[in-house]
Amino acid sequence: MKRDHMNPENFSSSSSTTPNSMDAGVDELFAVLGYNVKSSDMAEVAHQLERLEEVMATVHHDAALSDDTVHYNPSDLASWLGSMISEFDSSSNPFLHSDFGSDLISIPGKALYPKSNPPQPKKLKSTPPMPATPLLLIDSQENGVRLVHTLMACAEAVQQEDFKLAEALVKNIGFLAVSQPGAMRKVATYFAEALARRIYKLYPPNHQDSAFNDLLQMHFYETCPYLKFAHFTANQAILEAFAGKTRVHVIDFSMKQGMQWPALLQALALRPGGPPSFRLTGIGPPSHEETDHLQEVGWRLAQLAESINVEFEYRGFVASSLADLDAAMFEIREGETVAVNSIFELHQLLARPGAIEKVLQVVSKLKPEILTVVEQEANHNGSVFLDRFTESLHYYSTLFDSLESCGGGEEGVSVQDKVMSEVYLGRQVCNVVACEGVERVERHETLAQWKIRFGSCGLEGVNLGSNTYKQASMLLALFAGGDGYRVDENNGCLMLGWHTRPLIATSAWKLTT
Amino acid sequence: MDMDMDMDMDTKKKCTRFFINDNMDVLIEILKRLDEKSIGVAACVCRLWCALTRNDALWEHLCFRQLSPPREGVRTVVAALGGYRRLYTLCVKPVLTRLGKRKDMWTTHEVDLSLSLFCVDYYERLFLAGAATPPSSLIFLCKAG
Numbered sequence: 001m002k003r004d005h006m007n008p009e010n011f012s013s014s015s016s017t018t019p020n021s022m023d024a025g026v027d028e029l030f031a032v033l034g035y036n037v038k039s040s041d042m043a044e045v046a047h048q049l050e051r052l053e054e055v056m057a058t059v060h061h062d063a064a065l066s067d068d069t070v071h072y073n074p075s076d077l078a079s080w081l082g083s084m085i086s087e088f089d090s091s092s093n094p095f096l097h098s099d100f101g102s103d104l105i106s107i108p109g110k111a112l113y114p115k116s117n118p119p120q121p122k123k124l125k126s127t128p129p130m131p132a133t134p135l136l137l138i139d140s141q142e143n144g145v146r147l148v149h150t151l152m153a154c155a156e157a158v159q160q161e162d163f164k165l166a167e168a169l170v171k172n173i174g175f176l177a178v179s180q181p182g183a184m185r186k187v188a189t190y191f192a193e194a195l196a197r198r199i200y201k202l203y204p205p206n207h208q209d210s211a212f213n214d215l216l217q218m219h220f221y222e223t224c225p226y227l228k229f230a231h232f233t234a235n236q237a238i239l240e241a242f243a244g245k246t247r248v249h250v251i252d253f254s255m256k257q258g259m260q261w262p263a264l265l266q267a268l269a270l271r272p273g274g275p276p277s278f279r280l281t282g283i284g285p286p287s288h289e290e291t292d293h294l295q296e297v298g299w300r301l302a303q304l305a306e307s308i309n310v311e312f313e314y315r316g317f318v319a320s321s322l323a324d325l326d327a328a329m330f331e332i333r334e335g336e337t338v339a340v341n342s343i344f345e346l347h348q349l350l351a352r353p354g355a356i357e358k359v360l361q362v363v364s365k366l367k368p369e370i371l372t373v374v375e376q377e378a379n380h381n382g383s384v385f386l387d388r389f390t391e392s393l394h395y396y397s398t399l400f401d402s403l404e405s406c407g408g409g410e411e412g413v414s415v416q417d418k419v420m421s422e423v424y425l426g427r428q429v430c431n432v433v434a435c436e437g438v439e440r441v442e443r444h445e446t447l448a449q450w451k452i453r454f455g456s457c458g459l460e461g462v463n464l465g466s467n468t469y470k471q472a473s474m475l476l477a478l479f480a481g482g483d484g485y486r487v488d489e490n491n492g493c494l495m496l497g498w499h500t501r502p503l504i505a506t507s508a509w510k511l512t513t
Numbered sequence: 514m515d516m517d518m519d520m521d522m523d524t525k526k527k528c529t530r531f532f533i534n535d536n537m538d539v540l541i542e543i544l545k546r547l548d549e550k551s552i553g554v555a556a557c558v559c560r561l562w563c564a565l566t567r568n569d570a571l572w573e574h575l576c577f578r579q580l581s582p583p584r585e586g587v588r589t590v591v592a593a594l595g596g597y598r599r600l601y602t603l604c605v606k607p608v609l610t611r612l613g614k615r616k617d618m619w620t621t622h623e624v625d626l627s628l629s630l631f632c633v634d635y636y637e638r639l640f641l642a643g644a645a646t647p648p649s650s651l652i653f654l655c656k657a658g
Contacts, residue, residue: 259637262635266590272585414652
């Protein structure tokens, strides 16, 4: 990072309030990067930087390698610069061009310039002349810690509405993120973008393009087990609830591509006693294209049902919000067993007051045999922005970590699938951090919180059986990185997590009698 | 078997040789007991054997041999979704490999899971009929690069 003008008048030495500064008078912005530079020393430091540049420019490119390298810690920038300049001044030997690919970059020190015999010169690959910036010691691990601190500091600045500071910090995040490997870099980049949007009030466009959303979700479905886990566990609960029933009706709040239902139809076709007559009502958002997407999905499912001899009936409803529905629309028939299914849909209702209560009332009126719910296991709906930020940072870091294990090789899951999955999650991050009010729809809540909500609407929990648990465990074992995924049972509900952190929870509910 | 008894009487009369290709049901019975790799080898013997190895009954045996009695209705469903050979290649084999299990450790849970995945794949193909992109709901079963 280079200042445009090394002019002492341009530096503002305001009293530092950032958590990084140890003593008053240390420049805030340098401090955030980890360099302790007293504001009063700034002019001198600037002068020394210029001198160092001059000295380095006169050095030869061919280098003599040495076995020992000495690493200088540039945190105390003033004295580091002093030692560097004295090194160059003391000898006119060439210095080592660093390999910028490695984590630790060695800075030539006294060992490289022995007073007695010069070491055997070895030819190095000639590298292009370095840009005129000072050599920096880059330690990726240390930078990782700094990255998290910077993210938190930026969020805190936003919380306190100190947007000037937040702006400066958010620029640094991008710089720090580049040095990180894999998941951390991606997470930091998405969170930085979301913070920037919040600071500059460039809110993300409302993601109305349902076709693109569906596409992203399909890649997410293929890449990692979360959606498959959701579908399989919900299906097992529905299958058990439908035992012995001859006419069944499933109402799906999250129709999308209908990927959940083939497996249920097949299981019903093969159940002892034969399949019931099956009716499916799918709810979907309005589509901007001309084709009636919901009807197409229904048509495909009908084809499948016909192939496996299951009596099938389908109806699709378009609704921009689940709260627009009412019980009469579904035309529940006499003797029909109803199941309601919702995968990652209910949390969106929390954006409007009264919506969730209305929907749960409608559900109660339908008198379902079972309500299957899958939701993210996290509290991203706290009233304090900083809490939401911290929670979601941990949550999405874990999620992105698990994505890293999902392949990306030539066979199987491709890099493109992974990237699309990351974009899918990135949109959620953007919504949690940058949006407010009715726009903020990713209002995830924990199972415990949902339990309270369901309880107050007359719904009690149904235990998911051991069959569900076994099937889920087996499914996870099939995924690359299967060791990292864990299924845990929690009061009759199943949670899928990565290592020790639960990420999604499947639960089943019924009306309290 | 009838064939055997006929042959016994014949061999008493004259020393004729036994051509396995004339006795396809015996041949099929033998092929049924082979593992997948051996079936592949057998398919290379001659055109008749190649055609026989495509007989779905062989693959049904390969998939569900140790689960007896076979469940009712499975055959019609599997046939509708593409057949046992396809079920084995797409689902049963990768699932077994991933779970590191031998076929004799196959339980109903593995069967159910394979059938479900098979059905999802069939559905995806319905959607993508004619499209350039191949179905991908099962790609997670492929060996990671």
